[in-house]
Amino acid sequence: MLVKTFGSSVYGIQAITITVEVNIAPGTKYFIVGLPDNAVKESYYRIESALKNCGYKMPRQQVVVNMAPADIRKEGSAYDLTIATAVLAASGQIETEELDKYLIMGELSLDGGLQPIKGALPIAIQARKEGFKGFILPKQNAREAAIVNELEVYGVENIKEVANFFNGDEPLKREVVNTREEFYDSLSNYDSDFSDVRGQENIKRALEIAAAGGHNVILIGPPGAGKTMLAKRLPSILPPLTLHESLETTKIHSVAGKLSAADALVTIRPFRSPHHTVSDVALVGGGGNPQPGEISLAHNGVLFLDELPEFKRSVLEVMRQPLEERRITISRAKFTVDYPSSFMLIASMNPCPCGYYNHPEKECVCPPGTVQKYMSKISGPLLDRIDLHVEVTPVNFSELASDRLAEKSEHIRERVIKARDKQIERFGSKPDLHANAQMSPQMVRDICKINAAGQALLKKAMEKLGLSARAYDRILKVARTIADLAGSEDIELAHLAEAIHFRSLDREGWAG
Numbered sequence: 001m002l003v004k005t006f007g008s009s010v011y012g013i014q015a016i017t018i019t020v021e022v023n024i025a026p027g028t029k030y031f032i033v034g035l036p037d038n039a040v041k042e043s044y045y046r047i048e049s050a051l052k053n054c055g056y057k058m059p060r061q062q063v064v065v066n067m068a069p070a071d072i073r074k075e076g077s078a079y080d081l082t083i084a085t086a087v088l089a090a091s092g093q094i095e096t097e098e099l100d101k102y103l104i105m106g107e108l109s110l111d112g113g114l115q116p117i118k119g120a121l122p123i124a125i126q127a128r129k130e131g132f133k134g135f136i137l138p139k140q141n142a143r144e145a146a147i148v149n150e151l152e153v154y155g156v157e158n159i160k161e162v163a164n165f166f167n168g169d170e171p172l173k174r175e176v177v178n179t180r181e182e183f184y185d186s187l188s189n190y191d192s193d194f195s196d197v198r199g200q201e202n203i204k205r206a207l208e209i210a211a212a213g214g215h216n217v218i219l220i221g222p223p224g225a226g227k228t229m230l231a232k233r234l235p236s237i238l239p240p241l242t243l244h245e246s247l248e249t250t251k252i253h254s255v256a257g258k259l260s261a262a263d264a265l266v267t268i269r270p271f272r273s274p275h276h277t278v279s280d281v282a283l284v285g286g287g288g289n290p291q292p293g294e295i296s297l298a299h300n301g302v303l304f305l306d307e308l309p310e311f312k313r314s315v316l317e318v319m320r321q322p323l324e325e326r327r328i329t330i331s332r333a334k335f336t337v338d339y340p341s342s343f344m345l346i347a348s349m350n351p352c353p354c355g356y357y358n359h360p361e362k363e364c365v366c367p368p369g370t371v372q373k374y375m376s377k378i379s380g381p382l383l384d385r386i387d388l389h390v391e392v393t394p395v396n397f398s399e400l401a402s403d404r405l406a407e408k409s410e411h412i413r414e415r416v417i418k419a420r421d422k423q424i425e426r427f428g429s430k431p432d433l434h435a436n437a438q439m440s441p442q443m444v445r446d447i448c449k450i451n452a453a454g455q456a457l458l459k460k461a462m463e464k465l466g467l468s469a470r471a472y473d474r475i476l477k478v479a480r481t482i483a484d485l486a487g488s489e490d491i492e493l494a495h496l497a498e499a500i501h502f503r504s505l506d507r508e509g510w511a512g
Contacts, residue, residue, distance in 0.1 A: 001090045003021075003023075004020065005020045006100070006104065007103065008127070009072060012255075014126070015125070015126035015127075018074065019067070022066075023063075024061050024063055026061060032065040035070060035072065036067060036074045037076070039076050040076070040077070043083055046107075047080060050110060054112035054163075057091070084108060085166075086099075094163045094166045099166060102132060102135065114137075117137065120141035120145040134154060137156070139155035144263060147247075154174060156172060192232055193236055195405060195406045197406055198395055199395040200230065200395060207233075208415065211234060212420060212436075213484070217344075217346050217386065219392050222359050222394060225395070235270075249266045249300045250265050250266045269302065270300065272343075274305070278294065280318045283295060283315055283319070300342060305346070305347045307349060309349055313377065317382070319345070351375075352364055352374050361394075384470045416485075420435065423436055436481045444477060454491065476499075478502060479491045
């Protein structure tokens with residue numbers, strides 16, 4: 001008897017429906033075809049044990065499993081439940097009337113229990129698009145799939161529940177999530193706040209500018225000056241995610257298997273902080289079975305690289321293209337996948353190996369030339385792509401001991417949102433643009449116009465600092481953001497001067 005069930009395969013952050021055909025005929029042996037990998041081939045042993053332990057029988061006849069389309073490689077263990085359900089139906093142990101209306105996915109344990117899968121959200125979106133009535137999957141993934149409306153989502157704990165459901169013996173409980181309520185309830189639940197930070201007003205100002213325009217930042221300062229603490233609080237002043245951004249971010253985290261059973265949506269901006277030993281594949285994504293990297297997991301949020309010069313040069317250089325294009329393309333011989341990677345880069349570093357170069361009180365003990373060698377670990381093209389270079393100085397005792405309350409993140413966020421609203425209004429005809437940092441060179445020429453005095457100031461800065469054309473554009477973008485924060489229609493001389501000030505690493509006196 002021939003039976004068809006339906007599963008799904010995820011490529012990038014999109015899903016493709018897979019038809020699983022099972023035919024049972026006289027003979028022996030179990031065959032599985034359709035480009036399965038080893039994890040799919042091993043499903044036979046999991047399925048046989050699961051069926052036996054749940055009181056069902058594995059047919060002792062020839063079982064042929066075909067996974068169509070046969071030219072797409074099937075990877076992972078998530079097809080166990082799809083195949084097992086088809087085997088039960090083909091052997092007459094469950095009814096087949098409703099089988100073609102449901103998409104079924106899940107990894108089986110030997111006792112018939114189900115393990116979570118990756119990519120439940122994009123699979124659910126595709127299932128709705130193709131007109132399936134429902135989606136049956138492990139209970140741990142039910143909430144993330146249930147945010148897709150107009151699709152019945154059933155979370156199950158073992159294969160017996162699935163068999164009883166199709167036989168009409170026991171109904172399944174539908175998982176229901178109110179997407180908008182879920183989204184708005186936990187929109188701004190941040191654990192850290194800028195009110196915890198004593199002093200460092202100039203650094204807070206720089207981070208406010210960065211948040212308002214979506215600019216990349218590098219923080220340079222001695223150990224213990226507060227670089228990491230400040231960076232970790234940046235998401236708390238960014239504008240809240242929109243529902244569209246939340247869904248897009250959730251899809252990426254779903255594909256990477258980063259969502260817990262309690263999560264339905266990613267409602268706060270991601271903050272990713274990979275260790276400096278990270279590989280280039282782990283950072284940008286890829287592998288034999290391509291997975292999103294750290295830059296994609298930071299999409300719509302912040303990527304924090306602590307101790308930037310300690311990262312391998314090759315790792316840093318692979319970020320250059322994604323920083324410009326806000327997308328990473330992973331190419332393989334037979335397919336290509338795209339992952340979005342629109343993130344804010346926040347990097348921190350010591351000014352030298354000992355950490356005390358340019359320190360106001362402690363003396364640097366590094367030998368001559370060491371500072372220059374240390375700084376040269378970061379390439380010029382990468383520094384060019386970082387808009388704000390900010391010197392972080394140690395906080396003195398009087399500021400640390402002060403009882404004066406610092407400004408809360410929510411107040412800073414209000415100013416940031418107001419500046420972002422100006423930018424969204426300005427870019428109204430371009431829905432993909434929502435921050436000054438994303439402007440193209442042509443848009444910079446059209447939008448960031450400066451007067452003759454501003455031109456003279458910028459010319460002098462370009463000649464003195466030896467800035468590139470890309471740095472020129474980035475100074476104008478930052479100046480435009482400062483003007484937006486000030487509520488000014490035009491870029492004034494003070495805005496331009498402040499933007500130029502944030503090019504610390506271009507000044508003489510750095511790097512020995």
